[in-house]
Amino acid sequence: VLILFLAYREFSNASEVIQIMSNGRNYTFTIEALGFYEENQYKAVAVNMDIWGYGRTQKEAFDNMVDLAEAQISFAVQSDNMSLIEFPAEDKYLAMYKKARFSQIASKGGTSTISALKDAVAADLPFNNDKPTEAFAFA
């Protein structure tokens, strides 16, 4: 895990709201996403869905992930089977997401309160990552 971790050059977190209309009803979903660079490509994962996007840029990876997440959600809605959506990513990516989110809060001068978390996530744009976050150690 450590060797893999050291390959990460940068990572960030972001959120995206997806709205889908089906049978006259509107559905709104929030994707919480983690992005990082590894193995010569950018990767983005919806951590609560384990849906991945890849690309040559952060935006490309994020956009690919969102497109696939939309396809997954759309299928779940049309199948009337919401259990298809919820599928957490592996623990190490959930841990990375939490670290990235807390780092982002800290960089904004916030604290690790629930309201600060909500503010940070709500304020995020995809890969708001001008300054790559410092690497962190897994517990």
Added chain:
Amino acid sequence: VKTYKLRELKKKLKKHSKDFDFQENRGKGGHSLIYHPNINGRSASYPLPSLTGGDDVLQSYYKHIARRFDLPDDFFA
């Protein structure tokens, strides 16, 4: 690890379980979607980037497919 074309991947999954189903042209991007009605007691699906049957499936997705559908570790070996 062998690189599979989409049609090869479908064939391989179908051979593993005839209950695998495949949806095409899902979402705005016209993505493919793999579906199985019973993986450890619950249904599961996974979307793939827009591909035609003859296109290679990015190897990065193999581990995600394997995890989602609880496939053997050596399934894509």
